[in-house]
Amino acid sequence: MTRHRGRGMASINYPIGMNLGGDPSQALVHSNPSGKFTVALSSIDLGQGMKSVTRQICAETLGVPVEDVYVDTADSDTGPHCMGSFASRGTHRVGNAVMAAAREARGVMMEAAAEELEVNAADLETDGRGNIHVKGAPHRSISTKDVAIAAQFKQGKTISGRGIFLVPLSEVNPETGEMSPATCYAHACLVAEVDVDDETGEVAMVRMDSAYELGRALNPRLVEQQLVGGAWMGVSHALYETPEPYYPDPVHGPRDFVEYLMPGPGDICPHDIAVLERPAPDGPFGAKGPGEMCANPVLPAVANAIFNAVGVRIDDLPITPEKVLRAIKAQGGARPQARR
């Protein structure tokens, strides 16, 4: 029995969102008389942080503290339309819609403040701490709360805004099939190191090193959380998970969490991540999206690492010990490739 160390890499271009139907999302922003703002979305936060990031985008655009913004998601009965939380589109598509809605709401808020301060709205600025004042004369100031009260009870204005983000639908060239399905791409490169046991066929993750270029990281901790968790899911798809191990034959399919294999806390490996920020021209504050792509490069990188370790090329996922062993046997033993 020998354990062979192998290294493999993969790099990807990942489109943010999709083209079908123009991939629209809407957002509505309004203030309450308390001066706090509510963002209404039909998008869903599955735990990836959509609420946090849209809250940041709204607060930054309005010029108010982040604590003054509440995000209400996932009610398609009462919220404006959204295509959904998938395709890494949340931050980019929904974020753009929130930004547009907040910009319109800010316009109304500044007009209402101008009326109270008896100045031109163009001469006003927000301080990001809940106040609006005359540029260069901070003592001529009004709180966003007082503006909201005046708008509601005196001026008869709703401080609100509507936003939508819609990508122009790309036509398909009938001659070549060419189209432009996405406006924004994120990029990644990942190097995986594995140990392959040529007696059992088992593959153990040793370490991963990755670099992700995903526009501006609006919330770096949330980005890191996505990349760490997503890489685990990539390992799981590469080596463990399948509902039909002998597809199309359904035999030996898992029936529960005990039989549906996934890497446990003892199967993970160190993962060093570099995040490169190159702001996207059409992203909210330059953001793209770290969603699905954080799992994707792991699969080819692991497959390449196994080839590098024992010389077998497995192109069928997941790469189970059985497949590795059969392939090693078919080629008459492990053939470690050159280390690069």
Add this chain to the structure above:
Amino acid sequence: MSKIPLQFRHNGRDVAIFVDGGTNLLVALREMIGDMTPKFGCGQGGCGTCSVLIDGELHLSCLTLAETVGGRSIETLDGMKQGPHLHPLQRAFADHFAAQCGYCTPGMLMAAKALLDRNPSPSRDEVVEAISGNICRCTGYEPIINAILAAAGGRVSA
């Protein structure tokens, strides 16, 4: 079928309920006590999100017959917070972004508490072992392991 009277301590408070024979502890806690913090994941001991402490020991409430806990002390996530103050483990989970969808979190926290209650300074391998019966889909486990180690080392924010 006749109901079985059952008394036990739930997060330091005495409770008394009537259960049907065969009712599992998870159902008793959620539907009769109203404590929704233990989650139903698989109902057959495969995922760990229903984990609770019985007399300080980690158990899967979905596989525990309610009638076996008479007179015993049950701890759930609902009892972890002291008034407005989060338990250091909860604080550490928040600091380390150790939850995403949150469905595994109650079980992870109970497994971590069971560990730290008997071993306040665990090694990384001991933490891994302690949560190995709990499945997480989102985090990749690394942030959870780091959070538990930080809580054990007293490295949590106020």
